[in-house]
Each structure stands twice: as C-alpha cells, then as structure tokens.
Amino acid sequence: MxxxxxxxxKEEIVxxxxxxxxxxxxxxxxxxxxxxxxxxxxxxxxxxxLIREVKGNRKTDCQVTAAWSGKEWVVTDSxxxxxxxxxxxxxxxxxxxxxxxxxLDFVFDDTFVEVKGCTLVKDGVALFPDAPTERGRRHIExxxxxxxxxxxxxxxxxxxxxxxxxxxxxxxxxKKFSETFLRALKEGVKVEVKTFYFDDKSLVYxxxxxxxxxxxx
Numbered sequence: 001m002x003x004x005x006x007x008x009x010k011e012e013i014v015x016x017x018x019x020x021x022x023x024x025x026x027x028x029x030x031x032x033x034x035x036x037x038x039x040x041x042x043x044x045x046x047x048x049x050l051i052r053e054v055k056g057n058r059k060t061d062c063q064v065t066a067a068w069s070g071k072e073w074v075v076t077d078s079x080x081x082x083x084x085x086x087x088x089x090x091x092x093x094x095x096x097x098x099x100x101x102x103x104l105d106f107v108f109d110d111t112f113v114e115v116k117g118c119t120l121v122k123d124g125v126a127l128f129p130d131a132p133t134e135r136g137r138r139h140i141e142x143x144x145x146x147x148x149x150x151x152x153x154x155x156x157x158x159x160x161x162x163x164x165x166x167x168x169x170x171x172x173x174x175k176k177f178s179e180t181f182l183r184a185l186k187e188g189v190k191v192e193v194k195t196f197y198f199d200d201k202s203l204v205y206x207x208x209x210x211x212x213x214x215x216x217x
Contacts, residue, residue, distance in 0.1 A: 042067035073198040075160040111152035126164035162197035166212035
C-alpha cells in the first residue's frame with residue numbers, strides 16, 4: 001500500500017550539517033532537515049540524499065527527503081508522519097489533542113494515539129529515539145495515565161525503512177525514555193510498529209514488526 005507520494009526529487013551529496021536542521025550539499029544547496037534526531041548514520045559528509053524543492057517564506061528552498069543507508073533510501077522527513085499515520089486510523093480521528101501538559105497526535109473512539117518516527121536500525125533492530133527526548137518521554141507518561149483512567153492508549157511507531165525485524169527502545173541513547181516505554185507496555189499501552197520502504201517516488205507500507213522478544217520477559 002502506497003502511503004505517501006513525493007513530488008520531484010533530486011539526488012545530492014552531503015557536504016556538511018552546520019546544525020541539526022540544516023544540510024549543505026556539495027553543489028551548494030542549503031536544505032532544511034525536518035527531523036529532530038541525530039541521524040549520524042544517515043546524514044554525514046559524502047553520503048547521498050534526496051531533496052525536494054519547497055516554496056514559501058523560509059530560509060531554505062529545499063528539504064531533505066531521504067538518505068542512503070548503504071542498502072536503501074530511508075525517509076528522513078518527520079513532517080509527513082501525521083499524514084502517514086492517518087492511513088491507519090479512522091477518517092474522523094481528531095489531531096493535536098491537548099492532554100495534561102502535552103499534545104498527543106490523535107484521538108478517536110476514546111483511543112489516544114502518539115506517533116513516533118524511527119530511522120535508526122542496528123542488526124535488524126529498529127531503535128527509538130536516536131537522540132534524548134524528554135518531550136517524547138512525557139508523551140508516554142500521558143498515555144500511561146490515560147490507560148490507568150480507563151481509556152485506550154496506543155504508541156504508533158513508523159519505521160521509515162524496511163530492514164528491521166523487531167523494535168526496541170534505545171536504552172543507550174535515552175535510558176529514561178526507554179524505561180518509561182517498558183512501563184507503558186506493562187501498564188497495557190498498545191504498541192504498533194509499522195515498516196515502510198521507498199519505491200521510486202513513493203513510500204510503501206511493508207508490514208508490522210513485533211517488539212523484540214527479550215523485552216517482553
């Protein structure tokens with residue numbers, strides 16, 4: 001199933017990443033990188049990326065869409081996560097819902113959903129986050145609270161590549177988030193992990209993968 005189709009894309013080579021949200025290409029383009037993660041395995045000098053032109057009143061006129069992993073293109077644009085997530089939710093799902101001190105991504109039929117995008121895979125294991133995220137930890141805490149109050153709570157993880165066979169929170173990068181994630185599992189928060197692959201100009205849903213077995217014991 002195609003979940004997203006991109007406009008025209010152009011291949012470029014990374015020259016440098018002066019800050020987390022900016023990439024300079026060898027050809028001199030200055031592109032926005034819409035992803036809060038480190039992406040050090042994907043965005044580094046000499047690696048291939050795909051960019052697309054963007055319009056509007058902004059400092060950059062292009063946006064990084066995907067990066068080469070050595071085996072496949074990995075989509076690195078988190079601005080499309082909500083649109084992708086909607087493909088798997090009821091059409092009447094409400095977005096950006098205020099809950100406590102946070103905003104959760106979706107709610108429908110007394111089910112609260114938080115979406116997380118994942119680009120890091122090591123030895124077949126999809127890992128999130130790839131940078132510490134206190135905000136992400138708070139989102140999980142809100143889901144735990146909602147579950148305790150009798151609501152349905154879901155963490156929807158979008159793995160933007162096809163080479164993962166299971167998912168694990170990234171203890172090495174963010175121990176607090178990872179411990180909160182495990183607590184959410186024990187509290188009954190549902191976790192869905194969906195994988196995708198890039199095909200020409202489209203992002204295609206591949207299938208769901210489980211939580212890595214050793215985390216369930």
